[in-house]
Amino acid sequence: MERRFESYRRKIEASLKAALPNDTSGISRVMRYSVLGAGKRLRPMLFIAAYESLGGLISRAVLRIACAIEFIHSFSLIQDDLPAMDNDDYRRGRLTAHKAFKEDIALLASDALLNEAYRITLENGGIEEKLRVKTALELTRAVNRLLEGQEKDLSLSRLKPRTLSELDKIYLNKTAALITCCLRIAGILRGVSDSRLNCLSSFGQRLGLAFQIQDDILNVTGDKRALRGKRFSDQRWGKITYVSIAGIKKSKGIVTRLIKEAKKDLEKIKNLDKGRLLGFCEVILRRTY
Amino acid sequence: MERRFESYRRKIEASLKAALPNDTSGISRVMRYSVLGAGKRLRPMLFIAAYESLGGLISRAVLRIACAIEFIHSFSLIQDDLPAMDNDDYRRGRLTAHKAFKEDIALLASDALLNEAYRITLENGGIEEKLRVKTALELTRAVNRLLEGQEKDLSLSRLKPRTLSELDKIYLNKTAALITCCLRIAGILRGVSDSRLNCLSSFGQRLGLAFQIQDDILNVTGDKRALRGKRFSDQRWGKITYVSIAGIKKSKGIVTRLIKEAKKDLEKIKNLDKGRLLGFCEVILRRTY
Numbered sequence: 001m002e003r004r005f006e007s008y009r010r011k012i013e014a015s016l017k018a019a020l021p022n023d024t025s026g027i028s029r030v031m032r033y034s035v036l037g038a039g040k041r042l043r044p045m046l047f048i049a050a051y052e053s054l055g056g057l058i059s060r061a062v063l064r065i066a067c068a069i070e071f072i073h074s075f076s077l078i079q080d081d082l083p084a085m086d087n088d089d090y091r092r093g094r095l096t097a098h099k100a101f102k103e104d105i106a107l108l109a110s111d112a113l114l115n116e117a118y119r120i121t122l123e124n125g126g127i128e129e130k131l132r133v134k135t136a137l138e139l140t141r142a143v144n145r146l147l148e149g150q151e152k153d154l155s156l157s158r159l160k161p162r163t164l165s166e167l168d169k170i171y172l173n174k175t176a177a178l179i180t181c182c183l184r185i186a187g188i189l190r191g192v193s194d195s196r197l198n199c200l201s202s203f204g205q206r207l208g209l210a211f212q213i214q215d216d217i218l219n220v221t222g223d224k225r226a227l228r229g230k231r232f233s234d235q236r237w238g239k240i241t242y243v244s245i246a247g248i249k250k251s252k253g254i255v256t257r258l259i260k261e262a263k264k265d266l267e268k269i270k271n272l273d274k275g276r277l278l279g280f281c282e283v284i285l286r287r288t289y
Numbered sequence: 290m291e292r293r294f295e296s297y298r299r300k301i302e303a304s305l306k307a308a309l310p311n312d313t314s315g316i317s318r319v320m321r322y323s324v325l326g327a328g329k330r331l332r333p334m335l336f337i338a339a340y341e342s343l344g345g346l347i348s349r350a351v352l353r354i355a356c357a358i359e360f361i362h363s364f365s366l367i368q369d370d371l372p373a374m375d376n377d378d379y380r381r382g383r384l385t386a387h388k389a390f391k392e393d394i395a396l397l398a399s400d401a402l403l404n405e406a407y408r409i410t411l412e413n414g415g416i417e418e419k420l421r422v423k424t425a426l427e428l429t430r431a432v433n434r435l436l437e438g439q440e441k442d443l444s445l446s447r448l449k450p451r452t453l454s455e456l457d458k459i460y461l462n463k464t465a466a467l468i469t470c471c472l473r474i475a476g477i478l479r480g481v482s483d484s485r486l487n488c489l490s491s492f493g494q495r496l497g498l499a500f501q502i503q504d505d506i507l508n509v510t511g512d513k514r515a516l517r518g519k520r521f522s523d524q525r526w527g528k529i530t531y532v533s534i535a536g537i538k539k540s541k542g543i544v545t546r547l548i549k550e551a552k553k554d555l556e557k558i559k560n561l562d563k564g565r566l567l568g569f570c571e572v573i574l575r576r577t578y
Contacts, residue, residue, distance in 0.1 A: 027440050084392040103373040104443050108436050111403065118407050119429035122422050129418045133411050136425070140408035147397050151316050154393050
């Protein structure tokens with residue numbers, strides 16, 4: 001399983017390099033810096049894993065969609081780090097885009113990544129137009145939820161609420177929406193029924209929520225070197241997290257429960273070769289950074 | 290002619306109100322504030338004028354595309370005004386989005402406008418999928434050029450160049466690209482040939498350039514009340530403009546020449562009812578704010 005994911009990752013890295021603009025303009029440089037940094041590529045890997053699990057064959061056209069997903073993720077990270085947002089100087093052990101360059105060009109590069117995500121999805125001859133439209137629309141919905149989640153997150157840091165269900169709402173938008181989108185797009189491209197799409201969505205929501213809670217846990221307990229300066233960053237900013245509300249033990253229990261339920265969702269999906277997605281659940285559960 | 294444009298404007302305003310999200314979330318409020326402010330609606334009007342001139346009938350589906358164009362324009366204005374960019378407190382006589390609200394939410398609203406532009410273009414049942422893809426792709430290209438233009442503009446404010454041709458490159462990206470896009474989309478939706486599309490592009494580039502130079506002129510000579518605090522704003526920031534390089538008289542001459550050449554472009558386009566677009570040229574020439 002590990003080897004399979006490693007092969008996904010290599011394909012994605014190569015496709016990202018090819019999909020990014022290669023000119024010398026300032027914006028392109030910042031786009032390359034931000035995307036080709038040190039991402040885990042979880043979202044595009046999940047998309048490809050789901051696509052293969054539904055009987056699809058990885059092609060250049062499919063890898064372009066994987067790149068579009070990662071572009072959107074990078075867009076959101078650049079903006080989250082901006083002074084007006086979380087004001088972070090480091091991300092994945094390197095300077096954030098606005099610190100390595102300037103704030104204005106970091107912002108333009110983030111816009112360009114969002115925009116390019118749509119361009120490469122729509123300018124994708126290997127996929128019929130109807131499916132390109134559906135895929136791009138799924139992306140627009142995920143981005144909308146991402147923005148809503150970010151807004152709620154910002155307003156919550158001011159209001160300091162104390163319930164897990166309020167946090168769930170943010171995590172479902174900020175993290176789980178794009179993860180769910182990866183699974184839905186895989187389903188759409190494979191032409192699955194609406195009921196199978198709904199099961200994929202449910203799996204994605206649970207997996208996404210588990211992933212974000214795991215993030216909260218790792219922020220406190222995680223491998224310091226692997227996290228490269230990330231550890232404790234949430235506490236430094238006094239951010240409300242699952243851990244700060246429920247404690248580590250309870251949070252871990254919730255992650256385990258969510259992953260268990262997510263695995264059950266997979267059982268409901270007909271003609272799905274579950275192995276890869278079950279492996280993905282283990283990756284989420286066992287990750288140390 | 291005036292009355293026709295007034296009727297366009299009314300239709301566009303009504304469509305914008307309907308197309309904007311109506312919920313109480315912070316982002317939606319900022320989107321409505323920014324879009325429903327006091328825009329001239331030149332770009333969507335130009336799109337509709339071109340579409341009708343090519344024999345098209347205005348429909349709800351076409352007005353949705355007009356809204357997408359205006360959303361993209363609003364996205365760029367919000368971001369141009371941000372502290373990291375031009376740092377403007379006022380726009381169209383009102384507080385800029387980040388001043389009326391907060392910087393973080395203004396940024397999220399600008400993203401949401403760009404994203405919604407793609408969503409309403411692609412989720413547009415009244416237009417066949419193939420044309421939706423082409424239309425959205427034209428928008429992605431215009432946005433790319435807009436971002437490039439903004440980047441060049443920012444780097445030039447630091448380097449202070451002195452040639453009009455350097456300024457032309459910026460204006461062609463920052464202003465003319467979206468104006469050209471309005472004309473090209475009208476052509477694409479009407480299924481015109483590539484050679485007619487090229488003529489429309491050429492017309493759009495000249496019109497867009499003339500519009501931006503006129504903007505530079507009005508910044509110095511314009512009707513102060515109508516410009517609502519905008520007059521002299523470029524000079525206050527020491528920005529290089531057509532007027533600062535070539536003076537008012539020469540700049541006016543260039544506008545007149547560009548509009549004359551733009552009108553000639555129209556003559557080359559077969560089956561075009563030129564009246565509306567000629568009227569548009571006059572609007573650009575005679576505008577006082």
